[in-house]
Amino acid sequence: MLAQARLLSKVETRSPEDVQSIVARACAGDEAAFHAIFNRYSKPVLSFIYHLLTDRGRAEELMQETFVRAYRNLGTMRADTQLSTWLFGIARNVVREAVKEKYREQRKVSLDEPVSLGLQDQSPRPDEKLITGELQGAIQQALASLGEDYRMVFVLKVLKEKSYEEISKITGSSVGKLKTDLHRARIEMKRKLQPYLGATGQ
Secondary structure: OHHHHHHHHHHHOOOOOHHHHHHHHHHHHHHHHHHHHHHHHHHHHHHHHHHOOOOHHHEEEEEEEHHHHHHHHHOOOOOOOOOHHHHHHHHHHHHHHHHHHHHHHHHHHHHOOOOOOOOOOOOOOHHHHHHHHHHHHHHHHHHHOOOOHHHHHHHHHHOOOOOOOHHHHHOOOOOHHHHHHHHHHHHHHHHHHHHHHHHHHO
């Protein structure tokens, strides 16, 4: 337990040398090292996925899948890549695959059904209203209604506070495109939340 705590402390410091050391140990089969990585990054990755899907249960499943893939592919991570950036990139791919799979299932049910981009129904669930309140529900609805590219950059830049350079590595998009997408996403979010912002005097 003490050894794992020390490993977690090294990951928390975000020293490139320490993180690479932890990754190397995890690659060599050191379970404590991988647990340290999981403990440090599981919550940020879960939050990222949840903001893309707005489905807590599904987000937890995909977070687990993200770390399963990370464990299998640790040896492929480049030395000059930030661990968090690499993990978010895996999470993005996992979410995209899940969305495509859900879309295929929806198409089997009815070709006339509107494309939902794999998101939940636009009406907030009653339990979410009780837990997060009407404004939080409105924010989630607004996020869910954004196009995939807009939603991705908005979550990563505004909610996860990633730099454009990091987001570019995660998404594969140019910084110029990301800035344009974020600008348009902000306009869309402001428009959709205007009734709530107006009500609160913002």
